[in-house]
Amino acid sequence: MMTLAFSGFLFGAGLIIIPIILHLLKLRPRVPQAYPALVFLYATVAKRQSRNRLRKFIILLLRCLVFLLIALAFAWPYLADIAQEPEEASVILWDSSFSMQEESVNYYLNDEAVNTLGRASNKYPMALGTVTESVKWSGDFSGDSAKLTQWFKNNRKSYGSSSFREAIRQADSKLKNISAKKKTIIIITDRQLLPWESVALKRPLSPGTKLKVIMPPKRKLIKNTAVTMAKFQSKYFYPKQKLNLKMNFQNFNSESASANLVIYFDNKRIKGKKITLPPNSVFTEYVQLVAPAGIPRPLAGTVELRADNDNLRIDNVHYFSINPIAKPKIFLTPLIGGSKVDFIKTALMPAKPQGEKINAEFRDLIPDTKFEKFKDASLLLLQDLKVFGDDFIKKIDKYLDDGGNVVIVWQNSAETKKLLKHFDINVIKKQNKGVQRFEMLDFEHAIFKDYMKVRAGAWFDILFFDVPTLKFPAKTKILAYFDKQIPAITECRYKNGKVFVVASELDRKHTNWPTFGSFLPFWRELLLYSERREQRVYSLRINGGKVVWKGNVKVSSVDMPNVKAKSFLQLDTPGNFIVKSETKSTIYSVNVPEKESATTLLPSKYDYQKLVSNKKIKTKEIVKAKQKNKLKFMQNAKNYWWILLLFAFALSFLEILLANRTAL
Amino acid sequence: MVNRSEAIISEFLDPDLLSSLPSLEVQARYLVSGFLTGLHRSPYRGSSVEFKEFRDYQPGDSLKIIDWKVYARTDRLHVKLHEEQTNLNAYILLDRSASMNFAGPEAKMTKWRYACSLTAALLLFLHRQNDAFSMSMVSDGLEDFIRPASKTTLFQRFLKQLYREADATECNWDAALDELSNVIQPRSIVVLVSDFYTDLEIFRKHLDHLRFMKCEPLFIQVMDPVECEFNYDDPVLLQDLESGEKLVLSPDLIRERYKGKMEKHINDLTDLVKQNGGDHLLLRTDSSPIKALGSYLAIRSRRFK
Numbered sequence: 001m002m003t004l005a006f007s008g009f010l011f012g013a014g015l016i017i018i019p020i021i022l023h024l025l026k027l028r029p030r031v032p033q034a035y036p037a038l039v040f041l042y043a044t045v046a047k048r049q050s051r052n053r054l055r056k057f058i059i060l061l062l063r064c065l066v067f068l069l070i071a072l073a074f075a076w077p078y079l080a081d082i083a084q085e086p087e088e089a090s091v092i093l094w095d096s097s098f099s100m101q102e103e104s105v106n107y108y109l110n111d112e113a114v115n116t117l118g119r120a121s122n123k124y125p126m127a128l129g130t131v132t133e134s135v136k137w138s139g140d141f142s143g144d145s146a147k148l149t150q151w152f153k154n155n156r157k158s159y160g161s162s163s164f165r166e167a168i169r170q171a172d173s174k175l176k177n178i179s180a181k182k183k184t185i186i187i188i189t190d191r192q193l194l195p196w197e198s199v200a201l202k203r204p205l206s207p208g209t210k211l212k213v214i215m216p217p218k219r220k221l222i223k224n225t226a227v228t229m230a231k232f233q234s235k236y237f238y239p240k241q242k243l244n245l246k247m248n249f250q251n252f253n254s255e256s257a258s259a260n261l262v263i264y265f266d267n268k269r270i271k272g273k274k275i276t277l278p279p280n281s282v283f284t285e286y287v288q289l290v291a292p293a294g295i296p297r298p299l300a301g302t303v304e305l306r307a308d309n310d311n312l313r314i315d316n317v318h319y320f321s322i323n324p325i326a327k328p329k330i331f332l333t334p335l336i337g338g339s340k341v342d343f344i345k346t347a348l349m350p351a352k353p354q355g356e357k358i359n360a361e362f363r364d365l366i367p368d369t370k371f372e373k374f375k376d377a378s379l380l381l382l383q384d385l386k387v388f389g390d391d392f393i394k395k396i397d398k399y400l401d402d403g404g405n406v407v408i409v410w411q412n413s414a415e416t417k418k419l420l421k422h423f424d425i426n427v428i429k430k431q432n433k434g435v436q437r438f439e440m441l442d443f444e445h446a447i448f449k450d451y452m453k454v455r456a457g458a459w460f461d462i463l464f465f466d467v468p469t470l471k472f473p474a475k476t477k478i479l480a481y482f483d484k485q486i487p488a489i490t491e492c493r494y495k496n497g498k499v500f501v502v503a504s505e506l507d508r509k510h511t512n513w514p515t516f517g518s519f520l521p522f523w524r525e526l527l528l529y530s531e532r533r534e535q536r537v538y539s540l541r542i543n544g545g546k547v548v549w550k551g552n553v554k555v556s557s558v559d560m561p562n563v564k565a566k567s568f569l570q571l572d573t574p575g576n577f578i579v580k581s582e583t584k585s586t587i588y589s590v591n592v593p594e595k596e597s598a599t600t601l602l603p604s605k606y607d608y609q610k611l612v613s614n615k616k617i618k619t620k621e622i623v624k625a626k627q628k629n630k631l632k633f634m635q636n637a638k639n640y641w642w643i644l645l646l647f648a649f650a651l652s653f654l655e656i657l658l659a660n661r662t663a664l
Numbered sequence: 665m666v667n668r669s670e671a672i673i674s675e676f677l678d679p680d681l682l683s684s685l686p687s688l689e690v691q692a693r694y695l696v697s698g699f700l701t702g703l704h705r706s707p708y709r710g711s712s713v714e715f716k717e718f719r720d721y722q723p724g725d726s727l728k729i730i731d732w733k734v735y736a737r738t739d740r741l742h743v744k745l746h747e748e749q750t751n752l753n754a755y756i757l758l759d760r761s762a763s764m765n766f767a768g769p770e771a772k773m774t775k776w777r778y779a780c781s782l783t784a785a786l787l788l789f790l791h792r793q794n795d796a797f798s799m800s801m802v803s804d805g806l807e808d809f810i811r812p813a814s815k816t817t818l819f820q821r822f823l824k825q826l827y828r829e830a831d832a833t834e835c836n837w838d839a840a841l842d843e844l845s846n847v848i849q850p851r852s853i854v855v856l857v858s859d860f861y862t863d864l865e866i867f868r869k870h871l872d873h874l875r876f877m878k879c880e881p882l883f884i885q886v887m888d889p890v891e892c893e894f895n896y897d898d899p900v901l902l903q904d905l906e907s908g909e910k911l912v913l914s915p916d917l918i919r920e921r922y923k924g925k926m927e928k929h930i931n932d933l934t935d936l937v938k939q940n941g942g943d944h945l946l947l948r949t950d951s952s953p954i955k956a957l958g959s960y961l962a963i964r965s966r967r968f969k
Contacts, residue, residue, distance in 0.1 A: 029898070029899055029900055029901040029912065030901070031901065032901045032902065032903040032910055033900055033901065033902055033903065034766060034902075034903055034905050035766070035902040035903065035904065035905065036762075036763035036764070036766045036775075036859060036861060036888075036891065036904070036905050036906075037763075037859075037861055037891050037926065038902060038903075038904040038907075038909060038911060039861055039904075040861075040922060040925045040926055040929065041902065041911055041913065041918070041922060042911065052913075052914060052917045052918070055917060056914060056917070659916065
């Protein structure tokens, strides 16, 4: 059945009244006009009068039809079976958190979801979303139940945690954009409280939208024990190193639970241990593991809690891993002038190769140093640049393109300014005469965050003299400010690497910072922060079997279960993942979110129906939604407006011919 | 030369101005004086009673025109020349039917008033040329026919007649021309002024008779521009001026066909008249009537060649 998208335009068809009125007015003139040559008119008209009358009627008909067709074309007719207003549009939100995999509820809710989706049709279109921290949508509203069911089967499982807050808003927004007699959000979830915790009941849904929650029948409290953490306490540097593993277990039950603790490390089973977990508490256990002999390589393992009475077993396995820290390579520009002391080098130089101390390798960066030599460096420390030419800037560029890290320490020289200018950093003022102190530090930044553990020195007592004022690009992160908001330490992304700028010369004339306890930890953390560059990447793109980091590190192969080619992998599937790059391998451990193990059920008095609005839907909104919906349907629907316009043009041309005129 | 002068004069003789002139006599004088301004004096000289000039006798001159009295007094031979006496009779027949009483929406004067001005001018012109003239109106026959003469009183009388209205219900050319054929002098000029909305066949036998009488007819057809163009836009209800019949029609739809018919009628009339040795002149009321005088003069010239 043909339907009109913009039926309002049909009022335009009323314009046919114009030719009709004109026709009626001209049909029979009242006032006779004298005329002498009527004898000729009789001869002319007599034969044609009846024909002319018919012709006039045809012209009138044509004019009316032209108006009608134009109005109809603007009203945009299209096939109604595509765009017929649905009886009920539903958005189904499937709680995709791993707690849904608890066996007792899984089958029940799965069947409910399949049955609900089975009712999808053009009259009852549905959209399906699987909810974790975010929502994954099946697409637009569809009446194809088979397609929806298949999509559900492919996407129902996840190992994340869920929250309905955003999901409900998104579902509401989706329903706003469709015209339907009834609109419903159907939430399919276990009775876990967690996803509802963030839902704001005071913020109702759009008027007219109903809410239905499908939950398993009220049941007894589920029993659950979980491994919530397994992490090495120490950093891994050398072979046969003793590594302390800290494990947290949580008993969510109101009674104590006994379980066997089994640890696998580097593909070897470590002797099991029987533990008893006190009710509703977190239990911590430590174990000392020994790294294998030989060159340090990434190591991984699992902690398994084999509890007897546990309904949710996914969180009973915890993956852990440790990657050796390579000896960092630092290239420094030597300070020219015998009396100058390179405080940074002094601070970072290893006193003894012992424990967690930085065991860095220092090399001089001079104009003749070839790019190949420093391309793998963890950090380039640039201070005195007087002897460096333009070629050097090109080398630095290349190094940054490979994901390197560069620290530029301010020197009042043309070469430093030139280099800064290259990174779009401008010198506003060469010197701010007088004493400056740190005014503000970004303690949330990884460099300072880790430093805080050290608790060394008072930052705000450090003195700086005659510091410059530099202007940085907008994307720059300011890690520290001097007084009057003058940037002191900054971090800026450039190509694939990072450029750090310290806006003060680090010699006796310009600062007393090296005498403070914060100096050494700052540079050490900066070095470690730079060394972590590969670990900052969280996802991989699998492209035809060849795995490429989203960053700059090329990966030759990846050892991951269930990873399909050309898929985008979020590391949210529990497991240990080995990523082999050209230069080294790294293991990543992914575990189920800790909070999802919570077994607290939704209280029976929790009234989620408060989300349903009491307000009536405004007619304006209904019309608006209908129009929006029609527009959307029309993109796919067969419409005929252009045929109508074509006819209108043809008829108007015919009218011109018949009416014996050259223009309308 | 006549035609060229006529064209120049026509530009200066404005029909709008003509319509605003107060009386037919003034109108006639305006037209005739305007026409004559562009012409030389008539070159035809004859033996009429009106003396013109003396000149020396030239060998070849007729002995009849020698003025013997002057010879007796002066002993020289002179010939006596007189103004031309043409003995030409002109009959003007003016259609007085109601169809002449029409003026289109943009016309300044009706066909009747235009025809009257034209006739008055012709009469004056004839009078000045010393041609004998007669003017009759045509309705169901000839009205008040008077034998032609070249007298000022007659001119005044005809002029008065022209103030009548065109209110006759018909124009019976057949009867009128029948009557004329009984009284017409041979070698006369017959001027018919009308719109000629009639069956042209009725003229055929009368034209034959006129030709037999060696008379020359001049058909002056007066038409309003609307009759020629039929430039009405909207559907109109038209009423016949003579019969009173009404007709509703859409001008757009019949205009071309009507114009075709009208053109054919005019062409038929032209052909008919020319086949019988006459002239046909179509005058639109938005053009100067001076052409009529030119046409008359052309016919008159042919007579004296």
